[in-house]
Amino acid sequence: MDKFPFKLTDEEIAKGIEAAKAEAALLKQDKDVLKLLFNCIDLTSLNTEDSSDSIRDFVEKVNELPKHFSLVPQVAAMCVYPAFASVLKSGLQDKNIGRAVVSAGFPSSQTYLDVKKLETQRAIDFGGNEIDIVISVGEFLEGNYEFVGEEITAIKSVMGDAHLKVILESGALKEPNEIWTASIIAMEYGGDFIKTSTGKQQPAATFEAAFTMLSAIKSFHTETGKKIGFKPAGGISTAEDTLVYYCLVKQICGDDWLNNKLFRIGASRLANNLLSDVAEIENGFRKEIKYF
Ligand SMILES: O=C[C@H](O)COP(=O)(O)O
Secondary structure, three states, rough: OOOOOOOOHHHHHHHHHHHHHHHHHHOOOOOOHHHHHHHHHHHHOOOOOOOHHHHHHHHHHHHHHHHHHOOOOEEEEEEEHHHHHHHHHOOOOOOOOOEEEEOOOOOOOOOHHHHHHHHHHHEEEEOOOOEEEEOHHHHHHHHHHHHHHHHHHHHHHHOOOOEEEEEEOHHHHOOOOHHHHHHHHHHHHOOOOEOOOOOOOOOOOOOEEEEEEEEHHHHHHHHHHOOOOEEOOOOOOHHHHHHHHHHHHHOOOOOOOOOOOOOOEEOOOHHHHHHHHHHHHHHHOOOOOOOO
């Protein structure tokens, strides 16, 4: 971790966010960018009420999307609870769509390491190929960094080729230097992506957390040559906000990150709004689309 000293100032973060907001305002009518954002969505359903039937219906909507909305690309992935990994596997027709499963005691992460590993292993056996886990936030706040990192590595060890997204629950970390340190630990110990939030705790994703995490990703890339992905998630529902995240990614990490291999947006409510926005630009009038 010593290789990655925290150097950001509040002023630098605020300035970067202002610049991203100004650039984002100019992109509101850019349908190609809005389509790219749609293609970066991890379309999420993480509700207590979810069932095999409701997730099957959700999957069917994704399967039928190209028929109804030929002008938008597909989403990047669907993201569900472990009980529904097999529904994604059997239901999704387009095998390029990621099958993301939250695991390892999501969203609190407060369970035994062997349970975390077993849950993750099962999620993959049943069809998941992307796994979203939360760090042990309490241990992190106590300064037990090795414990936090070794858990990540242990969970990754049962994942084979599946991609690991590590959630920092940035709203619980408060200070930028804590978000920075958690980002570095997540990347050093094996995360392929770092993700802001579970969506189950407030505050969820913020531009401030994104700025810090992206700066850590940039620094990690400069030092190691490894490209780690970024996933803001939790409370993101408008094109306006999503464009600011897009502009932050572009400003800090550069154009190489502007695709769904390195940029995902975890959201349960964004897709309908982006569909409505793209249709409005195409048709010249506004009609709210409630497809999902
Ligand atoms: O991982 C994704 C988040 O849980 C989604 O949060 P959201 O329901 O606020 O969009």
